[in-house]
Amino acid sequence: MKLEHIKNLLQISCTFNTSSISHSFSIGVNDTLIVKCLKDTFILEVTSSENPQVEYYTSIDQAAEALYEKIHANKTN
16 A cells, blocks of 8 residues: 555545544554544554553654554565
8 A cells, every 4th residue: 555545535534533434554464553543633643462561642744654554564566
């Protein structure tokens, strides 16, 4: 997935932050990242199905870059 596509999805989540919109990204075989914008804020919450740690981002660009790195970290060209 391209970085710009990830940014667009995150922007949609924050634009409609009064709703509950989440996006899932597959990381490898067993891990999925779930991203949502916390209600009535512009804070993005990223959770992993494998790791109980939750990450928060206040910048769409930073969150998108982190997601992009994680999505493509396990892929071989």
